[in-house]
Amino acid sequence: MKRPTIADIARRAGVSKGAVSYALNGQRGVSEATRRRILAIADEIGWNPHSAARALSGAAADTIGLALRRPARVLGFEPFYMELISGVEAELSDRAYALMLQIVADADAEVDVYRRWWGERRVDGVLICDLRVSDPRIPVVTDLHLPAVVVGGPEGVGDVPHVWNDDAAALIETVEYLAALGHRRIARVAGLPDLWHTRVRAGAFKEACGRLGVKWSQTIGTDYSGEEGAQATRRLLSGETRPTAVIYDNDVMAVAGLGVAQEMGLTVPGDLSIVAFDDSPLCRLVHPSLTALARDIPAYGALAARQLLAAIGGQSVGSVQDATARLVPRASTAKPRPVD
Amino acid sequence: MKRPTIADIARRAGVSKGAVSYALNGQRGVSEATRRRILAIADEIGWNPHSAARALSGAAADTIGLALRRPARVLGFEPFYMELISGVEAELSDRAYALMLQIVADADAEVDVYRRWWGERRVDGVLICDLRVSDPRIPVVTDLHLPAVVVGGPEGVGDVPHVWNDDAAALIETVEYLAALGHRRIARVAGLPDLWHTRVRAGAFKEACGRLGVKWSQTIGTDYSGEEGAQATRRLLSGETRPTAVIYDNDVMAVAGLGVAQEMGLTVPGDLSIVAFDDSPLCRLVHPSLTALARDIPAYGALAARQLLAAIGGQSVGSVQDATARLVPRASTAKPRPVD
DNA sequence: CTGAAAGCGCTTACAG
DNA sequence: CTGAAAGCGCTTACAG
Incomplete structure (x- = not known):
């Protein structure tokens, strides 16, 4: 036997x-x-x-690694990651590549995981998510010569190739749409402030508001969880000046914000317009359905996987831009009440 | 270098x-x-x-495998799996074990993945989810002598140890609660019919309805997606006899069902009571908040991981029962209108 | 406590 | 087209 x-x-x-x-x-x-x-x-x-025997003779591990640094509470409920993973998987399984997944507590742990995986030749490359400002992972993978692809912008940070999409354009389109409807007081419930794409969105928001004569704007940072989204919404709606529209950095918070608005007796979109970044089925399930910035996240994951596989294969891959999120207007946005 | x-x-x-x-x-x-x-x-x-060199000398892979057979569309949005994975991870990372994840299209692909992983010594054991009636995976892992733990009941199917919880008891408690409120027409929007736990829940539902004098009951099977949950709800609410309460096999479908009820002009819980199996933040985010059967899914995953690690360690592990889901009454259930 | 050696299962130059 | 052999990096009996 x-x-x-x-x-x-x-x-x-x-x-x-x-x-x-x-x-x-x-x-x-x-x-x-x-x-x-x-x-x-x-x-x-x-x-x-016997994969070990092959690996010992210099073969590849035929595995890519993904370390995720988010609290379990957020991960379990954020559709983004599972959708991304399913897109990555679709690309990998065709080539009999496996995915090594690890949830880590902090940046140090994540960097350690990379060192270990690569040191032990358990993976051939890694996908880096949630790029931060001055991200410590970039110099580490560069030093290690560990093939890597960053999922998320912005382009041109470090030497590691990125797969990105134009969050700034998406956010600007949204502000333009809201301004065209007549909104002049717009708030943003943002994600983690030290993520690069949060910063990109913040810049775009500020630029668009200034350009379009949005007199009042405010941004509140959160951890992407429904709880913090709800809390931020409560703060915004209890303030002296109240926004007539809120843009949320993910759909989970947008749904939570909708609940808060309704619980405070405001009608959506009559008293408050709501836009969600990312468009999981959640946005269509609630009532009213949410206007959202839709992206094909599995396709995004698949693209990232293809780029990483190419990099592992020794090709010099550059950064690629994925499609910009599409604004899908639904029932949660309308002209503001003419009380202004 | x-x-x-x-x-x-x-x-x-x-x-x-x-x-x-x-x-x-x-x-x-x-x-x-x-x-x-x-x-x-x-x-x-x-x-x-060098992990390969160690593996070649007979060392363990220090990796466990998880193959998931669900369409990406469902996986991305179903909080259950990410929560389960985060619980599994918590247990693994303490011991520097890794998780190999693969999304597969069908039963054959899943069995192939097991053979390959084990044949190539890439994993030391696997976690089996979504047990089906006459599940082909059970004889395969038994034949292969591949250490495995089944996540989900029922107890005593095959020789592979299970980690399970008493879905029947949870469902019975729910029916008893609804019957006590006065409901006599109760429907169930169920998950995939060939999953074992769907069958267990169906049996419990039938038994409880019979015992408690629920005159009218109906079950519709779905694939767990919001879309099919919505569709099933539409069918139920358009029928000649309409239920006064619906129990959904997951919270995604319950939220979808709530949307359908509201869109059809019914008030919840006035015209229709809703109960969700599983209690992700979703249930608290919608309005009205949903009465739900709450389980600690990360803990469930952690327990499964511990059992598998014990089995890999050569201990003879038996099946263990995890806590039964707790009924958490919220705003979506009430007495039915006295029109009966 | 330490050293020399075989062996894990495969790949790949190197001779024929 | 084929065979004999070295080597990948480690572990582990086996002698000293």
């Missing part, structure tokens, strides 16, 4: 281990007839390559 | 490779002073164990 090895196949086939190896790997060096015979025997005795 | 090996350490330390190995692994066979010197050198030159 020991696991069969190429030596077993070689013995049965009456050839050398080398020949078996060539046959199994589709290399030249064996006749077609021999190859077929070897393949049949391998199949018959249930041979599987 | 080659990666350092124990041979490099041995040379520097002036000892044999064997001694280095013993020192690095905390085995007896080297003096304390030598061990310390070796450790210092290893640290200094940035040595990392």
